[in-house]
Amino acid sequence: MYLKRVSLQKEKLPNHDSYPFSIPVIKTMDQLDVTSNVTFFVGENGSGKSTLLEAIADKCGFNTAGGGRNNYFDVNEAQSVLGDYITLSWMPKVTNGFFLRAETFHHFATHIDSIDGASQAYGGKSLHHQSHGESFLSLFRYRFHQRAIYLLDEPEAALSPQRQLAFLRILYDLSAYGNSQFIIATHSPILLGYPEAIIFSFDDDSIREVAYEDTDHYQITRHFLDNRKRFLHEIFKEE
Numbered sequence: 500m501y502l503k504r505v506s507l508q509k510e511k512l513p514n515h516d517s518y519p520f521s522i523p524v525i526k527t528m529d530q531l532d533v534t535s536n537v538t539f540f541v542g543e544n545g546s547g548k549s550t551l552l553e554a555i556a557d558k559c560g561f562n563t564a565g566g567g568r569n570n571y572f573d574v575n576e577a578q579s580v581l582g583d584y585i586t587l588s589w590m591p592k593v594t595n596g597f598f599l600r601a602e603t604f605h606h607f608a609t610h611i612d613s614i615d616g617a618s619q620a621y622g623g624k625s626l627h628h629q630s631h632g633e634s635f636l637s638l639f640r641y642r643f644h645q646r647a648i649y650l651l652d653e654p655e656a657a658l659s660p661q662r663q664l665a666f667l668r669i670l671y672d673l674s675a676y677g678n679s680q681f682i683i684a685t686h687s688p689i690l691l692g693y694p695e696a697i698i699f700s701f702d703d704d705s706i707r708e709v710a711y712e713d714t715d716h717y718q719i720t721r722h723f724l725d726n727r728k729r730f731l732h733e734i735f736k737e738e
């Protein structure tokens with residue numbers, strides 16, 4: 500493990516009225532201790548997961564539009580304001596890694612195509628000439644290595660359930676044997692089931708550790724699958 504703690508420099512925050520300082524979990528955050536090679540950020544849409552992950556990516560020196568340290572391409576609104584107000588504590592420090600933003604991956608693929616020979620590092624085939632899910636898996640399989648930190652924002656976005664299981668295997672190989680560290684924002688109850696992971700919930704206006712079975716993602720999915728007809732009846736009934 501490399502990144503041990505993320506601290507918010509509260510005394511430096513300019514205000515609490517505007518984004519990103521107005522997000523409830525940022526208002527209440529002091530520090531986050533990272534105690535596992537695999538950490539998940541989970542929570543309702545808009546709870547602040549991407550904002551914090553992007554700030555961490557910024558402090559790691561990764562392109563906040565997505566990519567590693569040497570990937571420069573621009574995407575509107577990819578700057579991290581919060582990055583200026585957090586401190587990362589490392590032991591030891593790593594500089595290798597990658598920030599995956601599902602929504603800018605198309606731009607990233609174009610950027611890789613524009614560099615002569617760069618697609619070799621991604622399995623030898625243009626990421627644009629693969630399906631969305633295939634290109635994600637090529638990134639994970641060919642570009643991800645040992646001794647690095649990977650920050651992934653909703654990697655499940657393009658992956659079928661079967662491919663999410665394949666991703667779990669890659670995660671296992673890299674984190675358990677390859678000594679790589681992952682911080683992953685996700686809504687996937689499959690990914691969240693990774694053993695020994697630490698899950699931080701961003702719900703209820705603060706960041707706190709939760710057990711897998713206590714996440715909404717696990718509970719709602721499980722109840723839906725167990726009681727699909729009753730669930731649908733409730734959702735569709737006339738008010």
Ligand SMILES: Nc1ncnc2c1ncn2[C@@H]1O[C@H](COP(=O)(O)OP(=O)(O)OP(=O)(O)O)[C@@H](O)[C@H]1O
Binds near residue numbers: 542545548576
């Ligand atoms: N560039 C921005 N300017 C202003 N507000 C923003 C900006 N980006 C995000 N927000 C707001 O900040 C809050 C947190 O957004 P963020 O994207 O971090 O949430 P999230 O937990 O990652 O959500 P999701 O699960 O939907 O990806 C939301 O209320 C969102 O509308």
